[in-house]
Amino acid sequence: LLLVLLWTFSLSISIGEAGRQPPVPNPRLADSRFLYNGTTMLAAGYLDQPYCQIVQQPARWVCVITADNSHEGGAGEHMVSVYSSDQGHTWSAPVVLEPGNSLANAYGVLAYSPSLHRLYCVYNMNLDNITKLPDGKPLARTDSLGYFVMKYSDDAGQTWSKERYQVPYPLTAIDRNNTWQGKVKMMWTVDQVKVAHNGTVYFAFTKIGAYEYAAPEEIFFLASDNLLTEPDASKVSWTLFPEGDHGLAPPGGNPSIFEEGHAIQTDTGFYAIGRTSQGYLGAASSTYLSTGWTTSSFAQYWNSSQSPLEVTASSQNLKNPRGPITMKQFANKMYLLLFYNDGATGFDSRNPYWLSAGIGHGNTVLWSQPEIVLYDDGDHSVHPGYPDFIQSETDGTIYITETQKTVARIHKVDAELLEGLFTQYRVATLTTANVLLSISGSDQGKTVPSPKLPSFSALAALGQGVTLDFVVSNMQSAHAGQVIFSNANDKVGLQLTVAADGGVQLEVADSAGNIATIPSDAVCAARLLLPGKHHFAFVLDAYASVGFSVVDGHMCDGAKAKQGWAWLPNALGDVNASPTSQIGVGFTGTIVNGRIYSTALRTSQVVGNYRALA
Numbered sequence: 320l321l322l323v324l325l326w327t328f329s330l331s332i333s334i335g336e337a338g339r340q341p342p343v344p345n346p347r348l349a350d351s352r353f354l355y356n357g358t359t360m361l362a363a364g365y366l367d368q369p370y371c372q373i374v375q376q377p378a379r380w381v382c383v384i385t386a387d388n389s390h391e392g393g394a395g396e397h398m399v400s401v402y403s404s405d406q407g408h409t410w411s412a413p414v415v416l417e418p419g420n421s422l423a424n425a426y427g428v429l430a431y432s433p434s435l436h437r438l439y440c441v442y443n444m445n446l447d448n449i450t451k452l453p454d455g456k457p458l459a460r461t462d463s464l465g466y467f468v469m470k471y472s473d474d475a476g477q478t479w480s481k482e483r484y485q486v487p488y489p490l491t492a493i494d495r496n497n498t499w500q501g502k503v504k505m506m507w508t509v510d511q512v513k514v515a516h517n518g519t520v521y522f523a524f525t526k527i528g529a530y531e532y533a534a535p536e537e538i539f540f541l542a543s544d545n546l547l548t549e550p551d552a553s554k555v556s557w558t559l560f561p562e563g564d565h566g567l568a569p570p571g572g573n574p575s576i577f578e579e580g581h582a583i584q585t586d587t588g589f590y591a592i593g594r595t596s597q598g599y600l601g602a603a604s605s606t607y608l609s610t611g612w613t614t615s616s617f618a619q620y621w622n623s624s625q626s627p628l629e630v631t632a633s634s635q636n637l638k639n640p641r642g643p644i645t646m647k648q649f650a651n652k653m654y655l656l657l658f659y660n661d662g663a664t665g666f667d668s669r670n671p672y673w674l675s676a677g678i679g680h681g682n683t684v685l686w687s688q689p690e691i692v693l694y695d696d697g698d699h700s701v702h703p704g705y706p707d708f709i710q711s712e713t714d715g716t717i718y719i720t721e722t723q724k725t726v727a728r729i730h731k732v733d734a735e736l737l738e739g740l741f742t743q744y745r746v747a748t749l750t751t752a753n754v755l756l757s758i759s760g761s762d763q764g765k766t767v768p769s770p771k772l773p774s775f776s777a778l779a780a781l782g783q784g785v786t787l788d789f790v791v792s793n794m795q796s797a798h799a800g801q802v803i804f805s806n807a808n809d810k811v812g813l814q815l816t817v818a819a820d821g822g823v824q825l826e827v828a829d830s831a832g833n834i835a836t837i838p839s840d841a842v843c844a845a846r847l848l849l850p851g852k853h854h855f856a857f858v859l860d861a862y863a864s865v866g867f868s869v870v871d872g873h874m875c876d877g878a879k880a881k882q883g884w885a886w887l888p889n890a891l892g893d894v895n896a897s898p899t900s901q902i903g904v905g906f907t908g909t910i911v912n913g914r915i916y917s918t919a920l921r922t923s924q925v926v927g928n929y930r931a932l933a
Contacts, residue, residue, distance in 0.1 A: 357728030392460030537566035588682030598662035623872030739923030784919030812896030
């Protein structure tokens, strides 16, 4: 026992000292969305999937993390747990779940039984020590094959049971036809364990058809109806769903990618969502977890053009690369989804993280227009991911845990951002604060004194940036290149013009040659060209260094392009140029009204402006 404790302690120290954080740029210290403002939970050569449960006795947040002193998929990959007794401010040293065991074990999820005061961790383990392909070639990694196993803790994560219990499930077609013809199972989970209304615990996982993460793939669910009540861990039973020989296939069918599924119970059924290699999030629903699942399609936003309280599906699908998402329900019965809002089809494009609120719509969930919730504007290749949500039982505050592969952090989510998302389906309020310039229809064709815009290189107040917000009509009479607003002088400043497709675009430039162009897209252009009044806004978020556009309450996501939002140059400075600004000079559409703000409005505020004005 002493040797095991010493081994665990030495490993904990090496994990704790391995990671270093980049320096924090001072201007962003006030922004909770800035990745490095999170509280460090653990640092190591490789960390992934910090998944958590709130334990009642003693009151703690316990999290499990996949760790390795070298790299992802390394030979020493293993599960550790940490806990916090002060709402995430400080964290314990890590405890190894499999001390002295060199077999790969990874990707744990937690389930908690309040009545038993017992915490279970379910994770992958290569129990048979499979290290070669059937043809004898060595495996690059072994962390997503073998078995699901579980251990338990009766002391809130301080120690874990010596005994390990298998979580069995039957072979299905995808297993029998995999690289090992069913002799070895390939699978992994990134879902969090949920509890159904009837007390059944369940989680989604991926069955893999071809080593190491290749098509075909299907999403399944493991469920236990006695884990929360059975004191004998060996008697905990598990059932594989859906019934039959196939799980949820990718949108469009196999062979393709549909993985890292997450499942949630709605008021009337179950909803599942997962990443694909098609640039969109796949989704399916059913009245029952066990059977009746719809053919997978793509996850959808709700239609922001509808009147408040009338939530219906839009034709706009949620974009996401082959990167990790997460979805949970909260005390207000609504949902939150973390995703990347980017249509890349590979493993890249995982920055920034965007957050949407969800409302149950029958068996499905429809999603709000998204807000940036985590970013690293200095290094776009940084990949925050594999997150979890924690909602404090004390005050309802919502936190995000995540890792960019070397440091696990916890972030408090801004309460105003959340309130905006949770009420976005009904908001119809015009934001009147921080208006630098109000424009009426009678100003069209005039030149007015330019508003004094904040400098992007001198961030002084949280939320600083610029928003251009307009209501227009008769866009079908306008022509490409016509100016709606401009303070530009010799190509420096802001130029809001009609785009070639009939939409709008904003060009941003400073005197040092830092330039960005933020367009609407073909779908947004089509909206603007319809008869009647239309609202649009361009938001320049100085902290996140991101610009995006919204038309009639819908974020322009790029349509068939990879993304609609754009990174702003990190060195972007002063965009004040001409002392006077043109308001629709030569514009043959109609300006109804407009506002220039000295702040980056949140997406939800823009949606509120749309409903209030158009």
